[in-house]
Amino acid sequence: MDLRVLTDEILLQLLKADNDKAFKEIYTRHWKPIFEAAYYRLANKEVAKELVQTIFLRIWEKRHSIQIQHLAAYLQTSVRNSIINYLESTLVHKKYQQHVIDSSAGFCNSTQATVNFHELSQAIEKAIDMLPEKTRHVFRLSRFDQLSIREIAASMNISEKAVEYHITRSLKTLRFYLKDYLDPAL
Template sequence: MPDKINLDKIIPELSKDNEEPLEELFNYYYPRLYNFSRSILKIEDGIDDILQEVFVKIWQNRDGIKNTATFNSYIFTITRNLLLNELRSRLNKQSTKEEISKLSVAPEYSLMEQIEYTDLKEKVDHIVNELPQRQKEIFILSRTEGLSHKEIAEKLKISTKTVEYHIALAVRFLKDELKGFGLVSLLYFYLFF
C-alpha cells in the first residue's frame, strides 16, 4: 500500500485513456476506502462490489476530473453516496435490520428499537412531505436516489449552490423536527444524513 500518491501527475494521465494511473489510484485508495466503508456498513459483505463501482465511476468520468486538490474529497463522496444507497437498500430488508440491531443494541432493547425505528421512519417521511416542493424534490434526489449536488443541479438545471442551500435547509428542518426522538434519531441521521 503506497504511503503517498502524486495526484498532479496521475489525474492528467487518466484523461489520456491510460489505465495505469487508475491502477495507482486503486492501490492507494482501496485500503482507505475499504476501512471507511466498513466503518459505515459495519459488515464486510458487499464492500468489494461498492468499491469496484467507485473506480468504474472514476474511469467513466475521467475526462471531467481536473482538480487534483479536491480529488480526495471527490472519491470519498462517491463512496459515501454508494454506501448510503446500499444502506438504504439493506435497511429495507428485515434480516439486515436484525443484523445491525445485534451489532449495535443489547438484546433487551431490540424490540423497543424496532418500534422506535418504525415510528421514526414514518415521522421522517411525514416531515419530508412537509418540505416545500422544490426543496423536497432536491432532498429526495440527494438522499433517496444518492445523486451528487452536481448531478442534481444538471438534472434540474439549477446551480450547485442552490442545491446545497435547499439540502442544508431540509436537513436543518428535519433535525429540528426530530429533536424529541433522542438516540434513535441520532442513529438515523448517522446512517442517512
C-alpha cells in the first residue's frame, strides 16, 4: 500500500495501530516545515533538529493516547511551544550564570576564593549533568525555574510523588558528589 496517497487522519489511525511505516510517512511529510519554522526562529540548525526530533519522538511514544485532530496545526503548535520552552530555559540558565558571576564578585576578594568558587560552580554543573535525564530536568525545573511540585508534575505528565522522588534523588546525588566542597563546620 502506498502511504503517500493517504490523508493525515488515516495515517494517524494507522499510527495508533503501531504502524511504523505510517509514522515514517508522517515524519517525511511534515519534518521539513517544522524544522524550517524552528530554524527561522532560533537560527541554530542543531537546536532546531533536536526540537523537531523531540516532537516526533513524543508523537511516537504517545501514539496510543495522543488526540490529534489536525496534524499540521498540532505540529506547528508543538514547535512553537518547544521553541518557547527552549528560549525560556536558555534565559533561565543565562540568568543563573549571571547570578553566579554577580554573587561571586561580592564574596570573592582573594584569588584563592575565586578559584574555589569556580571549582565549586564547575562541580555543581558536572554533578547536575551526571543525573539521569528525567531527574536532571525535574531538578532544573524545581531549582532554576522555581516551579512547584504540582506545576512540574503537570508539565511533565507525571505524578507529584514521582517529582518528589526525582528531587530527592537529585539532592542525594548532589550531596554525594559535592561532599568534598561542603564546609565541615556545617
